[in-house]
Amino acid sequence: MKHQVVRHALQSGAFFLALGLLWEGSVRVFEIRSYLLPPLSAIVRELVSSRALLFRHLFITLEEVLLGFVLAVLGGALMAVAVFFIPIAKRTIYPLLIGLQSIPKVGLAPLIVVWFGYGVTSKVVMSFLFAFFPIVISALGGLAGTPSHLVEHFRALGAPPWITFWKLRVPSALPSFVDGCKVAMPLAVIGAVVGEFVGSNEGLGNLILLSTSSSRGSLTFAALAAVTALSLGLFAIVAGLGKWVWWRAQ
Amino acid sequence: MGVVASTVAAAAPGARFIELRRVSKTFESGDGSRTEALQALDLEVREREFVSILGPSGCGKSTLLRIIAGLMSFDGEDVVVDGESVSRPRQDVGVVFQTANLLPWRNVAANLALGVEIRGESLDSARLAAMVEMLGLTGFESRYPHELSGGMKQRVALGQALVRDPKLLLLDEPFGALDALTRDKLNIELLRIWQAEQKTVVLVTHSITEAVLLSDRVLVLSGRPGKVIEDVGIDLPRPREPRTTRQSPEFSRLVGYLGELMGVV
Numbered sequence: 174m175k176h177q178v179v180r181h182a183l184q185s186g187a188f189f190l191a192l193g194l195l196w197e198g199s200v201r202v203f204e205i206r207s208y209l210l211p212p213l214s215a216i217v218r219e220l221v222s223s224r225a226l227l228f229r230h231l232f233i234t235l236e237e238v239l240l241g242f243v244l245a246v247l248g249g250a251l252m253a254v255a256v257f258f259i260p261i262a263k264r265t266i267y268p269l270l271i272g273l274q275s276i277p278k279v280g281l282a283p284l285i286v287v288w289f290g291y292g293v294t295s296k297v298v299m300s301f302l303f304a305f306f307p308i309v310i311s312a313l314g315g316l317a318g319t320p321s322h323l324v325e326h327f328r329a330l331g332a333p334p335w336i337t338f339w340k341l342r343v344p345s346a347l348p349s350f351v352d353g354c355k356v357a358m359p360l361a362v363i364g365a366v367v368g369e370f371v372g373s374n375e376g377l378g379n380l381i382l383l384s385t386s387s388s389r390g391s392l393t394f395a396a397l398a399a400v401t402a403l404s405l406g407l408f409a410i411v412a413g414l415g416k417w418v419w420w421r422a423q
Numbered sequence: 424m425g426v427v428a429s430t431v432a433a434a435a436p437g438a439r440f441i442e443l444r445r446v447s448k449t450f451e452s453g454d455g456s457r458t459e460a461l462q463a464l465d466l467e468v469r470e471r472e473f474v475s476i477l478g479p480s481g482c483g484k485s486t487l488l489r490i491i492a493g494l495m496s497f498d499g500e501d502v503v504v505d506g507e508s509v510s511r512p513r514q515d516v517g518v519v520f521q522t523a524n525l526l527p528w529r530n531v532a533a534n535l536a537l538g539v540e541i542r543g544e545s546l547d548s549a550r551l552a553a554m555v556e557m558l559g560l561t562g563f564e565s566r567y568p569h570e571l572s573g574g575m576k577q578r579v580a581l582g583q584a585l586v587r588d589p590k591l592l593l594l595d596e597p598f599g600a601l602d603a604l605t606r607d608k609l610n611i612e613l614l615r616i617w618q619a620e621q622k623t624v625v626l627v628t629h630s631i632t633e634a635v636l637l638s639d640r641v642l643v644l645s646g647r648p649g650k651v652i653e654d655v656g657i658d659l660p661r662p663r664e665p666r667t668t669r670q671s672p673e674f675s676r677l678v679g680y681l682g683e684l685m686g687v688v
Binding site for chain 2: 322323325326327328329330331332336340341344420421
């Protein structure tokens, strides 16, 4: 058993090592210009030498993403509860939401920057917009998917509506809600980076844009690596917190 | 009407506890077609009486139980439980359904406690321990539903109803989804629990032996629309010991008679 785990890890490791060597080798053999594709070693060197610069921009993007995501989680949960329990909201706000969701948010980005400025706010809004919808849909699905036999059971126990909500609907919606948060987390990062592309002075998206236009290929790739690491790290945190919700209502 | 007229129990049943007068129920489906589940049904259950409702599947047994539980509207005159017309579920009634309605995120102890938690009370540890002991769940208090067998889940569901100390227990084929062995075992447990607690019980079942072993009276329902076609008193002495009761000639006679009524013999 343990032997097999080690063997599988070695297989993965060997694969990625080979991929890295192939990259490094091809770039050198075919003499690809570094603003097109820098060798892997140059990117690693850049990550080390420009770490202060990368961290400064990473923290800006992190701030935007966290604010956008947290607002989306809170807003999404509240919106789902409102749409679920208030019949008029289901007929008015819900179709509006679906309509808004159908607008390509990338296309909205220039407007958002005009409305909310070059600073952090417009990126928080972008991040929020990307993350909000999957959270609302998953929370709504979770609330509506509460098993009907359990709802009847709570009725038989004479449970008042708020008890049914807190002790039954919320816990039974949580697994789906957590799934929605996991989907939304990388989307929140994309939203912030798109916002930075469209108009910003700082952040990893801004760094990617500037380094590309100044032909600093290795810095572009280093910034990309930083965005990827940020996205993966945040996803791991959300997934880790989500482990607390281990059950599935059947 | 029944072949056995008198009803003798260890503790003689008391005053009238449940009364249904000319209760009907018609379901209307989406395409406008109507199904009459119950038709002008009269029924009476006395305090501390164990009554089983026996009938073919689809005869409206479960509908009847849901109406008594206040979970379903009805047409007709009246449904009275403990002197009050039923319009919604009561706090002093415990219902156990065929599927154990346990919350997957709560362990056995917390699922049992839910029965009283909903009334804003908590289950003190002594009462919890006594209940766990009576249900034969000792050692399983902190297990979660997905770690339990079907029989154990039904024990927890029964316990959740019992911790409410209900005056009336409504059981809707509580052991219907279990294998025959587990079912027999749980029937024996139920007999023991009832003999200790002496609640008024209405049990919906399609098992004749189960009904005869447990009940003071068995009501046989006709096919849809459901009506009481026979009211059979079960004159077996109490307290009943499962083995000797099952071996008695009277037991076989009642099982045979009910089987004939239901057209299985």
